[in-house]
Amino acid sequence: MYLYTPADVDRKRAHHQAVKQDADDVPTKRRGNLGELAFEQFCREYLPVEMWEWENEAAIRKCNPESFSAYDFEVFGYEIDVKTSRDVSAFQPSKLLDQDPDDDIIVMVWHRDNEDGLILLGWERVETLKSKVSTQGAYSGAEPTKLDHLATRPMNELMDLGPNTAHMNQKPQNPFAPGDRVIKSGDEDASVAVVIEVLPPEKDVGVYGQSMDGEAVCVAFPSSLDQGPSNWRDIDPALLSSYCDDQDIKLYTYKHTNLEFATNPFTPGDRVVNATHDDPDKAIVVARADDSAAEPVSVVYTGQLDDPEMAPGALDSHCEDMGIKQYSYAPDDLEWAD
Structure with a gap:
């Protein structure tokens, strides 16, 4: 099992995306988003980045409603859905199948009451769940009154479905976070910019028609942000990407090694x-x-x-x-x- 502790940016984006999704149950949707973020971190640590894809990465980063997709991740060609719950009885085989019988694999994530920690309990193939439900119904008879069967395989066994990759650790290397004030390195007359998005390191970003070799950081300049309808300084840095996307504020993409923290971060209006x-x-x-x-x-x-x-x-x-x-x-x- 693995413990995931969400960063403040992740918590706020998970909530705001649920609000913009117009979810019937915002807390449940928020927890589901946190569960996906937890599994994304597992993938980034242990699985080759070329062999997994998170369907909702851009939607949660920009806090936009998710485009319809029957599953959350594709890993080694398998369609994976992440189920997040405080009630572990939700991970009984029959209950999992009632919610989602069509994917290849289900990953189970348990969360604490205050959502400051989530545990990746394990995963199971949907076909195995069907077999267990069928077997229980046909042969097992009455279940013990105080013991319920939970279907789960250890998280690290998920790596066995793909090539032997040992410890991948493909986490971002850049030091920047939303809201940071930065300037272009080596430019004596560089204007101060505000970090809006830190893109995943595997994201292939093209700048001026050429592919960028390195991690990309998207920034906006205060003069452009000041044109928006709200005081962007009052917006939580985690939600600036959502604000810029909603207001169509132009972003500029830089390789992270071409940026540095501004020694004088102050701009008019601060x-x-x-x-x-x-x-x-x-x-x-x-x-x-x-x-x-x-x-x-x-x-x-x-x-x-x-x-x-x-x-x-x-x-x-x-x-x-x-x-x-x-x-x-x-x-x-x-x-x-x-």
Whole structure:
């Protein structure tokens, strides 16, 4: 058995996708999504990436409704459905067949009450389940009152269905996560971008007509995000991919080794406080100078503005027109206000 502990990004995407799916039972759908994420991690650790495919990867990453598919994964050519439940009696052979008699294999995932941990209990062939149900009905007679048969094979036996691959460990190697502020490496005039999506390492992404050799990271620039109908800074980083997809905000794809964390991550519109002050007031970034400047971040305090929700692109000219004093600080002196 294997324990999967979902990251915060996974938990929030699993829930938001269930909401956008307009599921009849959002908690059940959310747990099902977490079960698929758990099995995806198992596949990434132990199975050759060329020999498995997750049908719902893009839908959950972007929090979009799933396109209809009779199964969740295809592994070694087998159609696999993932069943997730807190009630282990749901994994009795007859109950599994009642829910899903048409796939090749069923993977069983148990979850804790607060969904902070899921255990991959095992898997079983559907044909074997049918045989067990038939045998129980014909020959077994009455079951013990306190013992119910659960059909399951150890998770690591799934590897035996394919070639001998030992320990694959094909997890992403890049250090970035949604919401990170990054710049293009080696570009002195690079603009700050926001990481929106970290694509699976096996995803074949084409850039300018050429296949990318390496892991891909999709970013958006704050100037584009500011054009959207909502304040993107108030959106959880895990859901930025959903927001950009809904609002058709253009994303740019980079090889992860061509990006680095921005030493000066602040852009116009950001809410900040001065960490060197004992009781700091909230300020808004008005302009960002080159990193080589002594104090490259200019801010005004929210009390100086009649409309703190003004479009970020208009802040600098508005302050100049109205004679509003700006204050300049080094990035190391500033922290995010929220």
